[in-house]
Amino acid sequence: VLHGKSPSELMKLKECPHDPGGYFIINGSEKVILMQEQMSKNRILVEGDTSKGLICSVTSSSAQTKSKTNILLKDGRFFLQHNSFTVDVPIVILFKAMGITADKEILQYVGREQSIWAKVVPSLKQCIDAKIHTVQDACRWLQSKLRQPRFRPSRSTGKTSSDITDRDVQVDIQRMLRDIVITHIPMERMNFSVRALFLGQMVRYLILLADGKIPPDDRDFYGNKRIELGGSLLALLFEDVFKTFNEDLWLTVSKLDTKRRVAPFDISRHIKTWLITEQLNRAISSGNWIIKRFRMMRQGVTQLVSRLSYVAALGHMTRMTSQFEKTRKIAGPRAIHSSQWGLICPSDTPEGEACGLVKNVSLMCHVTVEVDDTNLMQLIRSYGVFPLREFSYGPNEYIVYVNGKPIGYTEDPRELAAVVRGLRRARCIHEFVSVHIKPTVKCLHVVSDGGRLCRPYIIVSNGVPLITQDMLDVSPYIAGCFFLPPIPLSP
Missing domain, CATH: 3.90.1070.20 (Hypothetical Protein Ta0175; Chain: A, domain 2)
Structure with a gap:
C-alpha cells in the first residue's frame, strides 16, 4: 500500500515520510526480524588442528533437503562421518557403494599426481582388508552399520529378513546415500559420477592441507558467511505451516470419508482458515522460529523496534545476530575481521556478552537475494x-x-x-x-x-x-534542490 508513494501521499495516509519501514505490526507492537548470520552453504571448508583431526565439510542446501557431509583424515586414512551410521565410514567403501569399484578409477577422482595417490593407498588397503570388492559388498557393509535398520519384515509384501536380496539392499542404500551425501548436486538415474568427483575434491583438499599446500579456511572470513533475511525466514516458516495445514486437512477428510453422509460434502467447512495467519503471528510476536522439517528451533529472531531516535530505529533495521553462543568466552567470532571493511559497522555493537556477536550492516552495504542459476x-x-x-x-x-x-x-x-x-x-x-x-x-x-x-x-x-x-559532481543536483516546490502540509 505504501510502496512507491511520494512524501505528500504518505502524509495524507498519516504515515511518516521518514520512517525507514522494514518491520511488522503484530497486536499493536512493532516487531523487526533480525538478520541471521550463518556459514555459507554448498561450499567446501577445510579445518585443521581440531580434536578429530583434519576435517573437510560441506553443508548442502537445496529446495528439497539439507544435509552436512564431513570427511575426516585420521591415522592416514579418510572417513565419512554421518549420524546415520554408528561408525565412521571408510571413504573407499563409500566410493564402491556409489558404483565406483575399480581402485584406479577411485584414484583418478582424487587426482593424477603420485604424491596424491600415495596418501589414498592406506584407505584402499583398509577396504581390501575388510574384503569389500563389489557394490553389493559395500552396500551390505553400510547396511550393517546403520543406526536405524532399514529393512523389517513386511506383511504387505510378504517379505521377511531372509528374503531380502543383495539387489534390494543395493537399491535402498544407494537411495539413502542420494538423500544424505552432498545432496545439493542433482543426480540423474542414480548416477553418482558428479558427486564422486565432488567427494574426490574433498579428499584432495585434505591431502593438500596436510601437506601444507593450502591454508585452512577461516570461519570468520565474511566470504564464507551468508546473511539470512526476513524473507527467507518467513518462506521457511510458511512452507512448514502450509504442510501442517495440508496434513491436518487430509486427516480431517480421511476421518469423515469412512462415515455415511446424506448431505453433500463441503470441504470449506473443514478448512482451518485461521491456522496459517495465527502461526505466522505467533512466531513474529514471540520470536521463536520452529521449523519441524529441518528441526530448526531459534529464539530471539524478532525484537521490539527501538524508537529512542531515528538513528536507533534505522540501526535496528540493519541489526544482525550470530548463532554463536553468547556465554562462550572465545574472542575469534567477536573480533573485528579485515573482511568486514565496508560491510559491517566496526563500532556499533553492544557491550557485555553480546559484544561482537550482534552487529550492524553498514549503510552502503547491499545484501543479495537469491537468483535462479x-x-x-x-x-x-x-x-x-x-x-x-x-x-x-x-x-x-x-x-x-x-x-x-x-x-x-x-x-x-x-x-x-x-x-x-x-x-x-x-x-x-x-x-x-x-x-x-x-x-x-x-x-x-x-x-x-x-x-x-x-x-x-x-x-x-x-x-x-x-x-x-563529472559523474561525481553533484552541484547541479544540489542547486536544483533549492527550486523544488515545498511539500504541502495539509490536503
Missing part, C-alpha cells in the same frame, strides 16, 4: 566450458562451480572470469553475480545465491578509474 549455467557452458566426464586433473584444467555445483571445467579460467564480469557489467546477467578464481585448488566459482554482503567498488582499468569527476 539455470540460465546462468547455460550461458557459462556456452563459453568454452567442457563436460566433467572429460576432466582429468590436467595442469591447466580448472573446475567451474556455479553456486557450489560443478558444471564443467575450463582451460582458461582468467578468460572465463573476464567474460562473466563483462556480461555482468553489460547487464546480460544479474548485477550481483560474483566470480573468483582459487588457483591453489584449481577451481573457478560463480555465485548468485542470496545472503552475500556486497560493498561498492570503483572499477579500475589499466590503472585508470572508469568513473570520472
